[in-house]
Amino acid sequence: MPQYDVLVIGGGASGLRAAIAAKRAGASVAVLSKVHPLRTNSALSPGGLNAPLGNDDSAEKFAQDIRNAGDGLCDTEAVNILAADAAREVVWLERVGVPFNRNAEGRIDCRPLGSSSVSRAAYADDRTGHMVLHVLHEQFQREDIPCFAERFVTSLIQDGGVCTGAVALGHRSGQLETFGAGAVILATGGATQLYRPCTSAVGTTGDGLMLAHDLGVGLVDLEMVQFHPTVYSAARTALISEAALGAGAKLVNAAGDKLVNAGGLSRAQLAAEVHKAGQNGGGPVSLDLRPVDNLASRFPAAAEVVRLMAGIDITKDPVPVQPVAHRPMGGIEANAAGETSVAGLYAVGECAHNGLNGAGRLPGNTLTEAVVFGRRVGEAAAAHAKSAGAADAGGSQAAQDGERLAEITSGGTSGDTIGAVHRELGELMNANLGVSRTDAGLAEAQDKIRALRERHAALRVNNKSRIYNYALAGYIELGNLLKLAEATALAARGRAESRGAHLRSDHPEKDDSNWKAHTVVRSQDGSPKLDTRAVSA
Numbered sequence: 138m139p140q141y142d143v144l145v146i147g148g149g150a151s152g153l154r155a156a157i158a159a160k161r162a163g164a165s166v167a168v169l170s171k172v173h174p175l176r177t178n179s180a181l182s183p184g185g186l187n188a189p190l191g192n193d194d195s196a197e198k199f200a201q202d203i204r205n206a207g208d209g210l211c212d213t214e215a216v217n218i219l220a221a222d223a224a225r226e227v228v229w230l231e232r233v234g235v236p237f238n239r240n241a242e243g244r245i246d247c248r249p250l251g252s253s254s255v256s257r258a259a260y261a262d263d264r265t266g267h268m269v270l271h272v273l274h275e276q277f278q279r280e281d282i283p284c285f286a287e288r289f290v291t292s293l294i295q296d297g298g299v300c301t302g303a304v305a306l307g308h309r310s311g312q313l314e315t316f317g318a319g320a321v322i323l324a325t326g327g328a329t330q331l332y333r334p335c336t337s338a339v340g341t342t343g344d345g346l347m348l349a350h351d352l353g354v355g356l357v358d359l360e361m362v363q364f365h366p367t368v369y370s371a372a373r374t375a376l377i378s379e380a381a382l383g384a385g386a387k388l389v390n391a392a393g394d395k396l397v398n399a400g401g402l403s404r405a406q407l408a409a410e411v412h413k414a415g416q417n418g419g420g421p422v423s424l425d426l427r428p429v430d431n432l433a434s435r436f437p438a439a440a441e442v443v444r445l446m447a448g449i450d451i452t453k454d455p456v457p458v459q460p461v462a463h464r465p466m467g468g469i470e471a472n473a474a475g476e477t478s479v480a481g482l483y484a485v486g487e488c489a490h491n492g493l494n495g496a497g498r499l500p501g502n503t504l505t506e507a508v509v510f511g512r513r514v515g516e517a518a519a520a521h522a523k524s525a526g527a528a529d530a531g532g533s534q535a536a537q538d539g540e541r542l543a544e545i546t547s548g549g550t551s552g553d554t555i556g557a558v559h560r561e562l563g564e565l566m567n568a569n570l571g572v573s574r575t576d577a578g579l580a581e582a583q584d585k586i587r588a589l590r591e592r593h594a595a596l597r598v599n600n601k602s603r604i605y606n607y608a609l610a611g612y613i614e615l616g617n618l619l620k621l622a623e624a625t626a627l628a629a630r631g632r633a634e635s636r637g638a639h640l641r642s643d644h645p646e647k648d649d650s651n652w653k654a655h656t657v658v659r660s661q662d663g664s665p666k667l668d669t670r671a672v673s674a
Contacts, residue, residue, distance in 0.1 A: 144318035148174030151486025152324030154511025182266030185258030207495020249383035251500030311603035319522030332462035333563025391420025423455035475514030496637020
């Protein structure tokens with residue numbers, strides 16, 4: 138059984154940054170990733186990385202913009218850390234190879250994103266996530282850190298209340314492998330595949346959230362799901378960065394009239410306006426990019442993707458858009474160092490809730506959060522592993538997981554399918570837990586999710602092989618999504634107010650007296666139970 142000081146589960150931007158930091162802190166490190174790192178969701182973040190680099194900006198101004206976007210639910214420590222450390226990490230990325238665009242003075246150029254009060258997002262055209270991910274992967278390889286790709290983690294190992302490793306199914310070998318560790322970092326991304334359609338990669342199925350949840354760790358603010366307002370969505374989705382709005386693009390109605398002045402509006406407010414316009418019978422909302430100077434050279438990725446998917450030339454015609462599920466604000470309960478309630482278990486990136494984003498993530502903060510907290514969590518995990526010493530991961534968990542996989546692949550399923558259940562779940566979430574929600578719709582969702590869980594439990598995978606058995610992985614992923622859907626509906630129904638990304642049409646006002654608090658869902662006797670905790674000042 139391989140043994141490491143730090144085991145990172147997830148190969149996206151936050152996982153790679155954590156692994157690099159842990160290795161440079163003197164720890165032995167390995168990464169488990171269910172896909173190759175360059176195929177992770179981090180590549181799909183086009184807009185940029187926020188950092189106070191300009192003369193008109195400061196860490197204090199940046200922190201205030203984060204708090205404004207978070208609508209009362211940001212925890213102060215995480216906000217102050219990001220605002221203070223962001224510039225350092227962006228400069229580090231530039232020095233190790235990210236080709237950020239430059240201004241006339243030769244400095245890193247910054248553009249406006251969302252509701253930021255100044256132009257703050259360092260960017261590489263509209264391929265920023267792609268560029269950052271490739272450079273992080275190069276630095277990861279330079280550190281000679283082992284990467285076990287195409288490993289699907291089936292469970293975490295806990296001994297005496299301490300997380301001591303993980304069990305993973307190797308797609309190529311078909312074997313269950315046990316990895317021991319002094320500290321385990323979950324960097325598995327979010328769960329946006331709860332929704333159909335959504336903007337995320339197919340692997341964002343909440344695996345890490347459920348791994349932590351199964352060990353008793355709380356899941357915080359699951360009801361806070363960000364919808365991106367400028368997404369072309371048909372058979373497939375094509376996200377167009379909100380940077381286009383800052384560059385002069387306009388949201389227009391069917392008659393071509395400007396829908397709203399996007400300047401200063403949060404992403405949640407923009408999504409609500411586009412959603413409302415689409416519901417009022419005014420026809421489709423479109424993004425008109427033709428007013429943008431040098432459009433094709435400034436947004437080359439958007440131009441190419443929209444042309445391929447929709448057959449639309451963005452230099453000639455507006456693009457129909459709608460709000461589409463994009464990123465979660467909620468996740469695994471963790472502090473600013475990534476520590477969870479289970480000793481030795483850490484969480485970072487989109488799977489984690491450290492209090493940074495509150496009820497609304499500031500556009501441009503996703504990649505910044507990944508690198509700032511990736512470094513901090515990697516260093517914290519390395520320090521813990523050194524102080525804790527060697528841990529015994531044992532072998533019994535792998536045997537239990539093997540029995541479970543054998544049951545799933547026992548065959549004999551009915552005509553129902555994993556794909557059908559997932560599609561119905563995604564459509565249900567979009568309809569009942571979308572941009573606007575009601576108590577009646579949430580209650581209906583809870584009932585239907587329970588029915589979908591029963592259908593999932595009755596399913597079996599006919600392919601008994603474990604070698605590249607993606608139906609087996611898909612079954613487990615769908616189980617994770619269904620559990621998260623139930624927990625998300627519970628949290629959304631509990632929060633009887635409108636705040637940030639959570640819009641309740643039956644409770645349209647913000648209620649600070651009762652709901653300036655985080656929701657926390659924990660597993661109790663196999664069912665999700667809702668609690669709250671105060672926002673950290």
